[in-house]
Amino acid sequence: MNRWECGPSKFPWNFTATETMYLLKGKVNVEVDGHQGSFEIGAGDLVVFPKGMKVTWDVIEGVNKHYSLEKTYLEVVQIV
Numbered sequence: 288m289n290r291w292e293c294g295p296s297k298f299p300w301n302f303t304a305t306e307t308m309y310l311l312k313g314k315v316n317v318e319v320d321g322h323q324g325s326f327e328i329g330a331g332d333l334v335v336f337p338k339g340m341k342v343t344w345d346v347i348e349g350v351n352k353h354y355s356l357e358k359t360y361l362e363v364v365q366i367v
Contacts, residue, residue: 313350
């Protein structure tokens with residue numbers, strides 16, 4: 288499990304691996320590229336973003352999250 292923090296800011300993000308995250312604190316408005324509207328995630332939310340999803344994160348309140356990236360088959364074979 289990894290940890291990440293970010294203060295209020297706005298930036299584009301491309302998920303290069305499927306990411307599961309649990310927000311410990313903060314609030315983010317997420318805009319998905321190619322779709323109208325947005326959705327909000329915040330403290331206590333468990334969210335999964337699929338590999339290849341492109342979004343813009345608008346961090347409204349500083350974020351602190353735990354996250355895990357899905358391992359590829361090759362990474363799993365190398366571990367074994």
